[in-house]
Amino acid sequence: MRDDWLRSWMRLLGTVPRMTGEALKGKYAGWKASKRLRHPLREIPWNSRSAEAALADAERMFSMNGRSMRAPVTNMLQSEEDRELVELIHNETTRSNRSNITRTAAYLECYNRFPELHWALLAHLVSRNGGYNMTDLKGGLMEDLMTGQQREWMYRLLERCNALIFQDAYPQLLLYTHSRRLGRSCFHLLPFFHVSAFMVPFWDRFWTLRDSPLLTVALIINEQHYIEERVIRNPYFQKHVTRCASFRVHDWLHLNQIVFPLGQDSGLAGLIIEHFTNLNERIGFGKSLYALLFGYEQVLTQAHSFAQNVPHKGSRSEYWPQLFTPDIKKALHSPYESAALNNKERLPSNSKLYSPTLEQVWSDTPYEPIPRYDWFQGMLNPSYLSKPRRPFLFEMTHEHRFGIRKTAAGHDAEILLQ
Known part of the structure; x- marks a missing residue:
């Protein structure tokens, strides 16, 4: 028995040099593939004066109303049509906010109807990644690296972020779609959905100018501020997730990657966020993801x-059926996943990595009432409202596979230590 254990450890340690060599080759391959893509x-037009004017309008609104600004109650609506619209949007949001699967589909439907809503497609692809991260917690590699309670806490953080952003942003998207349907602006109804006053001038400008990049950047800024106090700085999540060693393991394994599948056998584009808990970095990261998606024709x-043709169910097999x-x-169950990944680009049909669908491993999660307050207090870091810059290196196929290999090595080591 001890001889078998030693041989297993030697086999695992033997994968380290090859992993290192493959990582260097992967960097070069990623550079070449990025060059091709x-x-x-694609032009990303940016009007600095319009951005400055919109921010000035938001600051002026705050200075006039200050902290006394409150969302009006529904019975203050002036017309029956507005009352019906507010109720309709509330109901549509609640129905589509049931799970990561329904949210992700709702974003794509918005974009398909109105392609000028760039943020909706970006949100769809990021939400897909949220679903993958949720199922990873109970997949073949991660399950042995965390306790059941740790997986539950991590899932609650991912789900809470996903649900809160949808709760805030989806009514905004629906107000635009109904404005188009009615042929008039409905953005005077934003306060009835507790949307930050910050967003009002940006939607007003978008209605007349259709300035997609400016609206997208404003929504990125808004949503990251929206979850900052409600989730990232929430004492519960700080105690159980973001300040725990298991969360830092995610960073080391590069599970903080956001990937855009370019087809089921066409590679991945994407980026890595180094410090998820840093607000400035999340905003900059969101802008870079946007410039990647809408700044390169092939990527878009x-x-x-891919989004159109591959329904989102949360399994990584959607974009990498050769591995998952x-x-x-039909999944591989042994302490040799890292060796298998080193030896083969494709795994046999009966020995692939287990990546379940979301509905296989997680139930719909009701969440606590949302704290209702406006994050915008009259001031904003001016660097946030700047033109998104296209990333230079972004092809992620080899980098992503390397992250999977590191996870597999951790998985194998954990099993051998048991």
Whole structure:
């Protein structure tokens, strides 16, 4: 028995040099693939004066109303049509906020109807990644690296962020779709959905100018501020997740990657966020993701085609069927996952990594009432409202596989230590 254990450890340690070599090769391959994907460019028009004017309007609104600003009650609505619209949007939001699966589909439907809503497609793809991270917690590699309670806490953080952003942003998107349907602006109803006063001038400008980049950046700023106090700085999540060693393990394993699948066998574009708990970094990261998606024609075309043709169920087998399976009976169950990944680009059909669908491993999660307050207090870091810059290196296929290999090595080591 001890000889078998030693051989297993030697096999695991033997994968380290090869992993290191593969990482260096992967960097070079990623550079070459990024070069191929960088052309043709898509213009990201940016009007600095419009951005400054919108922010000045938001600051002026705050100075006039200050902390006394409160969301009006529904019976203050002036018309029956507005009352019905507010109720309709509330109901649609509640129905679509049931799970990561329904949220992700709702974002894509918005974008498909109105492609000028760039943020909706970005949100769809980021929400897909949220679903993958949720199922990873009970997949074949991560399950042995965390306790059941740690997985539950991590899931609650991911789900809470996903649900809160949707709760805030989706009514804004629906107000635009109904404004288009009615042929008039309905953004005077934003306060009835507890939307920050920060967003009002940006939606007003978008209604007349259709300035997609400016609206997208404003929504990125808004949503990251929205979850900052409600989740990231929440004492519960700080105690059980963000200040725990298991959360730092996620960073080391590069599970903080956001990937845009370019097809089921066409590679991945994406970026890595180094410090998820840092507000400035999350905003900059969101802007870079946007510039990646809408700044390169090939990335946009291929990522949107993937989103259209591959329904989101939360399994990584959706974009990498050569490595992952949602069928646990066909999954690899041994302390040799890292060796298998080192030796083969594709795994046999009966020995792939287990990546379940969301509905296989997590139930719909009701969440606590949302704290109702406006994060915007009359001032904003002016650097946030700047033109998004296209990232230079973004092809992630090899980098992503390397992260999977590190997770597999951790998984194998954990099993051998048991």
